[in-house]
Amino acid sequence: MENRKISGFNTLHPAVLFTYFVSVVIVAMFCTNPVMLFLALIGGVSFFGVMKGAKLFFQDLCFYILMAVFIAIINPLFSHNGVTPLFFMNGNPVTLEAILYGVDIALMLVGVIYWCKCYSEVMTTDKFLFLFGKAVPKLSLVLSAALRFIPLFRRKLKEIRSVQSSLGLYEKKGMINRVTAELKVFSSLITWSLENSVDTGASMKARGYGLKGRTHFSVFTFRKRDLGYLICIIVLVGIVILGMSMGISDFKFYPEISEFNFGLKQIAVYISFGILSFIPFLSELWEVIMWKYSASKI
Amino acid sequence: MEILSIKNLSFTYPMLNTRALDSVTMTVEQGDFVVLCGQSGSGKTTLLKMFKREITPNGKCSGEVFFKGEPIKDIDDRTSAKKIGFVFQKPEQQIVTDKVWHELAFGLESLGYDSKYIRLRVGEMANYFGISSLFHRKTENLSGGQKQLLNLASVMAMSPDVLILDEPTSQLDPISAGDFIATLKRLNTELGLTIILTEHRLQDVFPIADKVAVLDNGKLIAYGKPREICRELKKHPVSAGFPSAVQIYNSTDISTDCPLTVREGRDFINNNFSKRKIEIRDTVPKTEIAVELKDAFFRYEKEGQDILAGTRLKVYKGEHFSILGGNGSGKTTTLKILSGILKPYRGSVFINGQKMNRKPLTEYSRMGIAMLPQNPETVFIKPKIIEDYIELCKIKGVENRDKKIAEITESLGIKGLMDKHPYDLSGGEVQRCALGKILLANPSIILLDEPTKGIDAYGKISLAKMLNKIKSQGRTIITVTHDVEFSAIVSDRCALFFDGDVLSNSVPQEFFSTNNFYTTSVSRICRDRFINAVTVDDAVSLIKEGGQYENKNN
Numbered sequence: 001m002e003n004r005k006i007s008g009f010n011t012l013h014p015a016v017l018f019t020y021f022v023s024v025v026i027v028a029m030f031c032t033n034p035v036m037l038f039l040a041l042i043g044g045v046s047f048f049g050v051m052k053g054a055k056l057f058f059q060d061l062c063f064y065i066l067m068a069v070f071i072a073i074i075n076p077l078f079s080h081n082g083v084t085p086l087f088f089m090n091g092n093p094v095t096l097e098a099i100l101y102g103v104d105i106a107l108m109l110v111g112v113i114y115w116c117k118c119y120s121e122v123m124t125t126d127k128f129l130f131l132f133g134k135a136v137p138k139l140s141l142v143l144s145a146a147l148r149f150i151p152l153f154r155r156k157l158k159e160i161r162s163v164q165s166s167l168g169l170y171e172k173k174g175m176i177n178r179v180t181a182e183l184k185v186f187s188s189l190i191t192w193s194l195e196n197s198v199d200t201g202a203s204m205k206a207r208g209y210g211l212k213g214r215t216h217f218s219v220f221t222f223r224k225r226d227l228g229y230l231i232c233i234i235v236l237v238g239i240v241i242l243g244m245s246m247g248i249s250d251f252k253f254y255p256e257i258s259e260f261n262f263g264l265k266q267i268a269v270y271i272s273f274g275i276l277s278f279i280p281f282l283s284e285l286w287e288v289i290m291w292k293y294s295a296s297k298i
Numbered sequence: 299m300e301i302l303s304i305k306n307l308s309f310t311y312p313m314l315n316t317r318a319l320d321s322v323t324m325t326v327e328q329g330d331f332v333v334l335c336g337q338s339g340s341g342k343t344t345l346l347k348m349f350k351r352e353i354t355p356n357g358k359c360s361g362e363v364f365f366k367g368e369p370i371k372d373i374d375d376r377t378s379a380k381k382i383g384f385v386f387q388k389p390e391q392q393i394v395t396d397k398v399w400h401e402l403a404f405g406l407e408s409l410g411y412d413s414k415y416i417r418l419r420v421g422e423m424a425n426y427f428g429i430s431s432l433f434h435r436k437t438e439n440l441s442g443g444q445k446q447l448l449n450l451a452s453v454m455a456m457s458p459d460v461l462i463l464d465e466p467t468s469q470l471d472p473i474s475a476g477d478f479i480a481t482l483k484r485l486n487t488e489l490g491l492t493i494i495l496t497e498h499r500l501q502d503v504f505p506i507a508d509k510v511a512v513l514d515n516g517k518l519i520a521y522g523k524p525r526e527i528c529r530e531l532k533k534h535p536v537s538a539g540f541p542s543a544v545q546i547y548n549s550t551d552i553s554t555d556c557p558l559t560v561r562e563g564r565d566f567i568n569n570n571f572s573k574r575k576i577e578i579r580d581t582v583p584k585t586e587i588a589v590e591l592k593d594a595f596f597r598y599e600k601e602g603q604d605i606l607a608g609t610r611l612k613v614y615k616g617e618h619f620s621i622l623g624g625n626g627s628g629k630t631t632t633l634k635i636l637s638g639i640l641k642p643y644r645g646s647v648f649i650n651g652q653k654m655n656r657k658p659l660t661e662y663s664r665m666g667i668a669m670l671p672q673n674p675e676t677v678f679i680k681p682k683i684i685e686d687y688i689e690l691c692k693i694k695g696v697e698n699r700d701k702k703i704a705e706i707t708e709s710l711g712i713k714g715l716m717d718k719h720p721y722d723l724s725g726g727e728v729q730r731c732a733l734g735k736i737l738l739a740n741p742s743i744i745l746l747d748e749p750t751k752g753i754d755a756y757g758k759i760s761l762a763k764m765l766n767k768i769k770s771q772g773r774t775i776i777t778v779t780h781d782v783e784f785s786a787i788v789s790d791r792c793a794l795f796f797d798g799d800v801l802s803n804s805v806p807q808e809f810f811s812t813n814n815f816y817t818t819s820v821s822r823i824c825r826d827r828f829i830n831a832v833t834v835d836d837a838v839s840l841i842k843e844g845g846q847y848e849n850k851n852n
Contacts, residue, residue, distance in 0.1 A: 126397055147396040151438040156676075163676040166637055166669055167735075168693045171660055188679035195721050196391050203392035205352040207453065208379030208408035217403040217416040219434075 008287030009047075009280040013226040014127035016233070021119045023237040024277060028111050031244060033251040035260070036273050037107040043277025044114035050284045051121055064113065068106035075102030081254040101253040118280070130218040137216055145200075149193075156192060160185050229279070236276040243269035300367070301460055301492050302326040302349060307361035309344060309516075318344045320516040321361070326460075326494060326509075331486045333503050333524075334496045335536055336513035337756050338724045342496040345513065346464050349494065350384045365460075380409060383458030387465045387752075389445035393437045398429070401437055401448055405456040419455050427451040427481065441625070443474025450481065461485065463495045468725075468752045471625050471780045479503060498754045501541045501819060504528075505559045512536055525556045539755030542783075542819040542834055549838040563823035567837075574840045575829040578807045582790045586615040587651065588743055588774040589636055594645035596635060605631045606642060607798025618765065618775040619803075620785035622816070623795035629778040630672070632795065633745050636776065637669040638662030649743070663694075666742030672751060674732035678720040683731050687716075687738060694739045706734045710764060726757035730764070737768070744768065746777040750784045762788045786810055786818045786832045807832050 009017075028040040049057040075098055077089075082097025125147055133140025164170070169181050204210075243249050248265045252258045303325040309318050318341045326332055336342050347353050348363055351370055363370040365382065386392045395401045402423055406416045424430040427447055432440065440448065446466055453461065463482070467475035479499070483506045485491045497503045504510070510527040512520040514536070520527050528544040531537055537548065543563025547556050552570055557563040589611070596606040605628040613619045623629045634640040635647060638659045647654045649665045671677065680686045684703075691699045707713045710730050720728055729749065736744065746765075750758050758781075765788055769775055779785055785792055786806045793803035794816065802809065810817040810832040811825065817832070824831045824840075831837045 126400070141395075144395045144397075144400060148393060148437060151436075152390065155438075159671075159673065160676045160679070162639055163669075163671045164679065165659060166639055166663070167677065167690065168660065168663055168739075169679075171693060184679045191681075191721065192675075199386060199388060199391035200394055202353045203386055203449075204394055204404075206350060206379070206384040206386075207405035207456065208352075208376070209404075211375055211379060211408050211410065213410035215407050215410050215412060215416070217400075217407050217413050217420075219399050219417075 008283040010122055012229055013220055013222045014123065014131050015222070016226045016230045017122055017127065018131055019230065020233050020279065021115065021123065023233060025112055025115050025119075027237065027240055027244070027273065027276075028108060028115065031249060031251075032104060032108075032253070033249045034104050034107065035270055036240075036249060037104060037111055039270070039274045039277050041107055041111035041114065043274075043279075043281060044111055044118060046278070047118050047280040047284070048114055048121075050281060051118065064110050068103075068110050071106040071109060072099065072102040075099070075105060083255050097253050097255070097257055100257060104253065126218075127220070130220055133216050133218075137214060140216070152196075153189070153193060157185070157189055160189060160192075233276065233279070236272045239272040240269055240276065243272075299328045300325045301328040301330075301365070302494070303364045304345075304348070305362045305364070307348060307363060308359070309341075309348065309355075310358040311355065312357050317516050318357070319348070322513075322516075322518045324511060324518055324521055326492060328459075328492055329486070329490045330492055330508045331483075331506060332492075332494045332509045332511060333500070333507040334494060334511045334513065335500060335539065336496075337535060338726060338754055340513040341516040342513055343464055344516075346384075346462050346494065346496060349460070349462055350382050351378045353384065376409060379405070380456050381459045383453035383456060383461045385446075385449050385453055385461070385463040385466050387468055389442050389449060389469055392449050393445060396436055396438070398432050398435050398437055398440070398448060399424075402452045402455055404452060409456065419457075423451045423455045427454075441474070443470050443477060446470060446474070446478055447481065450478070454485070458491075460492045460494065463493070463497075465496050465498060465752075468498050472782075473624065475499060476502060479506070482506075498539065500539045500755070504541050504544070524558060528556050528558070535756055538759055542837075543823055545834045546820070546823065546837050546841070549834075550841055560819050560822045563819075564826065567824055567827050571827050571841070573827055573829070574843070576807055576831050576836055576840065578805055578830055580791075580805050582614050582617040584614050587612055587648070588615040588617075589613040589776065590648040591632075591635070591642075592646045592648070594635060594642040594647065596631060596640060596642045604798055606635065606645075608645070609799050611793075611800050613774060613776055615774055616769065616772055617790040618769050618777065618788055620777045620779060620789035620792045620806075621795050621800065622779060622782060622785060622792060624780075627795050628798060629795050630747055633669065633747055633776070633778050637667055637745055639669075663739065663741070666740075667745065668736040668739060668741035668743070669745040670729075670732055670736055670747065670749065672747040674729045675720050677732040677735055678728075681719055682717055683712075683720060683735075684716040687735055690735055690738050696738055696740075702738060706737050709767065710734050710737075725752040726754070726761070729753065729761070733764070733768075741773065743774045743776070746775065746779075748779055748781075749777060750779060750781045758784055758787075782810070782816065782818050783820075783833075786820075787835075807836070 024040065028037065031037065045061070076094045079098045079101070080092050080095065082095030084096040085093035086096055087094055125143070129140045129143055164185055169184070170178065243265065249269050250258070304322055307322045308320055310316070311318055322345065334342050334345065344355065347355060349370070365373055370378070393401055394404055399420060402420045403416050406419055424433050427450070429444070429447060429451060432444060432448070437445070437448065450466070467478050470478065479502045482493055482495070486493050486506070495503065504524045507524050509522060510520070510524045511518060512527060512531060512534070514534070520530055522530070528540055528548070532548045537545065541558055543557040543560065543566065546563065547566060550570070554566065557566040590613070591609050591611040594606050594609045595604055597604050609632065611632070621629050621632065631640065635642055638654065638657070638661070641655065649662070649667060652665065654662065654665070678686045680689065687703050688699065691702070696702055707716060710733065712727070712730050712734055715723060715727055715731055720731070723731065749761060753761065762784070765775060777785065777789070789806050791803050792806050792809040794801040807830040810821045811830045820834055820837055821832045824837050828837055828840045831840055
């Protein structure tokens with residue numbers, strides 16, 4: 001993750017990013033309306049695509065398409081609700097409603113997974129720590145120290161293993177010998193990490209850790225642009241949630257599939273959610289265009 | 299103005315009878331660069347920790363330490379944390395957080411500054427120390443030198459008045475160590491920062507030090523200007539670590555000023571001696587080949603770079619072969635290939651004439667290969683050294699176990715350490731114990747990875763003696779090191795590893811006297827007059843042999 005592509009959306013303030021991801025994922029999880037789920041899915045997939053590049057994107061996509069097909073098939077096998085039986089299997093009806101509902105769930109799951117993938121790409125630990133560190137400053141330091149320590153631990157484990165294997169520790173075959181050897185290595189690793197933490201503790205103390213009134217520094221600033229995005233997000237998600245709570249975007253599969261309604265209210269909700277899902281993608285796109293434009297001036 | 303002073307300070311660790319510090323009295327003036335030296339166990343680190351209240355060890359303490367005239371125990375916590383900076387020995391262990399920027403800000407966060415102030419200080423530090431490009435990086439991905447520089451910068455961010463450093467370069471390669479010391483010099487001259495430092499590499503720090511303090515068994519036996527100390531402690535064991543120029547000077551009875559740097563040393567030699575020459579003798583019998591690499595290729599990743607690119611290497615039975623080279627040149631990888639941990643994807647490895655490419659790891663140790671890793675404490679996985687020894691004997695089926703252990707511990711002088719925990723030993727002691735463990739399997743070829751890392755001058759001398767002893771038992775030794783001075787003393791042949799291949803290889807005298815840059819300081823000092831002299835012993839023997847020296851002026 002060292003050389004992350006600096007992108008437009010990525011550089012927003014963590015609070016804005018967090019609000020954004022939480023709203024999109026929650027809406028996607030609590031709605032069954034296929035139009036909205038489809039918008040969410042396409043928004044997430046396209047954002048992921050711009051971020052990771054074509055090669056990784058397609059490798060990933062194949063897997064999720066298979067997964068979606070699998071879910072869509074599984075549902076009608078277990079759920080026999082619905083009024084339109086297509087055929088019977090082992091004496092149970094396979095209904096059109098159940099199949100479509102399976103497709104709908106698949107849309108939702110894959111969409112949410114993509115959004116979560118985007119989240120973990122964008123919301124790196126330092127951003128997360130920045131957001132929640134203020135509430136629990138001790139915890140955030142512990143997390144940061146743990147994140148520092150885990151790779152160190154892993155590297156040491158590898159080192160000890162390699163040295164010990166050349167000393168013949170793993171020579172004896174068999175499960176039990178193998179396990180006892182690993183246990184020995186692990187226990188020496190624990191001793192090492194205790195020893196290590198004594199040094200780290202001294203270094204923390206030497207730099208004044210434990211003094212009263214510790215503050216919390218971060219490299220993030222809240223700019224005008226962040227405010228703009230935040231207002232946009234809140235307004236859009238407000239419309240969507242209002243619409244959902246008024247039942248405007250309700251959609252039922254059982255016992256009978258509801259009809260699609262394209263009234264003014266519905267369209268307002270769809271458009272709002274559509275814009276919301278495409279904010280990251282559009283902002284990336286905007287960034288590219290802006291860059292092309294300003295680069296042509298240079 | 300005096301900034302730190304100690305009056306009659308004595309200190310005893312709990313449960314021990316001997317004093318770690320014994321009536322030490324010294325003053326440090328503002329702006330001084332003080333180097334504290336002494337053999338390991340002389341109380342250097344203990345003394346340094348006395349200056350920094352937060353990490354002062356528990357124990358019986360008498361006497362006083364003053365910071366700017368005030369007893370150090372009376373100053374408030376903030377001042378102590380802020381004004382006295384401390385950098386520890388191990389670069390890795392003192393880093394607390396996962397990001398470089400967070401590490402830089404850590405001390406300032408503790409002091410409770412607001413983000414605006416911290417941002418400015420942190421930016422300032424990143425710029426001054428040239429680490430701005432690392433600012434958003436993860437700390438785990440930095441090199442050792444970068445890590446130690448980060449540690450220095452994050453202490454300096456708190457703008458201390460005194461900087462205390464406990465052997466900060468002992469874990470670094472010579473190039474990073476040189477950079478680090480140059481940075482310290484810059485802090486001292488540009489900012490007038492007071493610096494107190496313990497250090498193995500006296501060669502690099504003596505020329506820039508204002509004062510040198512020497513500790514021996516907890517007593518301060520000398521404190522003064524470097525040149526004076528060099529002359530005063532001519533016979534003391536600590537002189538083994540003095541700069542080469544000083545050591546050469548001390549072997550004569552010329553009473554001009556004591557030279558400290560290579561340049562002064564060269565003038566000293568050129569002014570006082572005529573041209574002499576050391577005959578190069580290649581003593582290695584080139585009969586039996588112990589280890590051979592034939593056009594070996596190796597890389598870590600499928601699409602990565604070749605680390606070994608057609609490496610050819612021949613090491614003869616009974617010789618000590620040193621492979622020198624910079625960081626990341628592939629020295630350690632070569633050693634891992636020879637020990638069977640890694641396998642080349644093309645080319646072949648021969649040990650005692652047998653092709654080893656497809657053989658398992660156990661076969662390598664059966665052929666008599668043993669490796670001492672860079673961090674010797676990884677050799678031990680039990681709470682006592684002796685338990686590890688017994689374990690190895692069981693694994694390898696060593697007969698006459700007790701007799702064998704007794705023999706080895708006797709010859710390495712580690713009998714008294716057998717019941718200790720590996721982490722309670724000093725760097726040199728762990729290494730000797732690790733070497734002992736490896737010798738239990740009676741290997742015929744020993745591979746050493748950076749054996750002088752973290753070891754002081756005196757420890758290096760005893761290590762060299764020990765290696766010579768092991769070699770005289772008919773074993774072959776292959777060392778991989780940065781340490782040119784050490785390899786000049788111990789090796790029969792040296793080679794430079796560069797761009798995936800072993801470049802030149804010849805006896806040290808020839809190897810180092812043909813190199814202009816990658817060579818020992820003695821070679822740099824003496825090359826005009828003493829042809830082929832590369833170690834202090836070489837130079838001293840030429841001086842002795844020459845008898846009368848001719849002074850050019852006469």
